Amino acid sequence: MQKDAQTFLAIIEANKGIVYKIANSYCRNEENRKDLIQEIILQLWLSFPRYDEQYKLTTWMYRIALNVSISFYRKENRRDEIRQPLPDDLLLLHEEKNSGVLQMQVDQLYGFIKELREIDRAIMLLYLEENSQAEIAEILGLTATNISTKIARIKQQLKQKFLNLK
């Protein structure tokens, strides 16, 4: 694989959903979310020359997006620290507000996911994205058995939250 700007853009285009969904799970505020998306894409670009092809592209993307979302992102002083303004809006979502039951249910699910602790949130997101337990283990650096136990507990928590809604 060529590690140039065009290849990078194609990869981001094909996997933009990953960046958006993770940023949306770790950042509630819309303005801050834009900054977080920029930060994730910037870190992906900086790390791209060192991308190890023995891993799946999505594994590499999930790792960076989650690492950036969990700890790097601090709204205050971020731009000062980078010392250079970043271009605005990298990902635009064209959607009608309040678009039906699906959106309402997704919002509820997102709301519950955001209430989880940070690593648990990552586990649940990767699970909903239908990654295998082995893949989740590889992304996070935990054992597959540990992941399996964790998923069972988080699912139980979410199920309870939905039940409490009724």
Add this chain to the structure above:
Amino acid sequence: MEDQAMIELWKSYDKKLEENLVLNRKNTEDITKMKVQSFIASMKPIKIFTILVGLIWVGLVGTVVANLYIHAFEEVSKFFLFSATIQLLLTAAGIWIYLYQLIVIHQVDVSEPVLATQEKIARLKSSTLWMTRLLLLQLPVWTTFYLNENMFKNGNIWMYLVQFLVTGSFTYLAIWLFLNIKFENRDKKWFRMIFDGNEWNPVMKSMELLGEIEDLKNEKT
């Protein structure tokens, strides 16, 4: 909501996202042309600067103090000499912490597994607490360095009393805080009072994350 229903819901959302999410290629391309360093690497210069200033301070004051020990031990006030020695030793310990932080910054790679990277970053941030502990440990020497024998010869009972109370309470407080400022006490009221405020939020958040990582590691499967 059942497990399968949750996955189905996520899938439909994903499909909708695919249809409506647009990448601004122009802006994204701009990012690939920027000369920026990673967030974590941008912390290096200030750490290096602090280490250099610390080394110069320890080097210069250390030379003066060493000379006093060798050539003027009898003449110089022992209060000043010992206070300065303690201050220098604590500053040197602070330099070690900054060196440790530089090494950790060098080791952090965001493309590595999330838990390992988060643990490094969280340890890096929470090591700031060690700096606070060392800084507080210096408190008593700032109440003793100006003392000399004449003050004791010519002083009265009130001076002794005030000096004893000030130095004694500072020493007690400094040692107590040094021993008690630690992760395990993060939920105590006094701890929350000292480390309240936006600038401490990242450190507090890192400590919570370290707790979460520890729980995950210790969890029985």
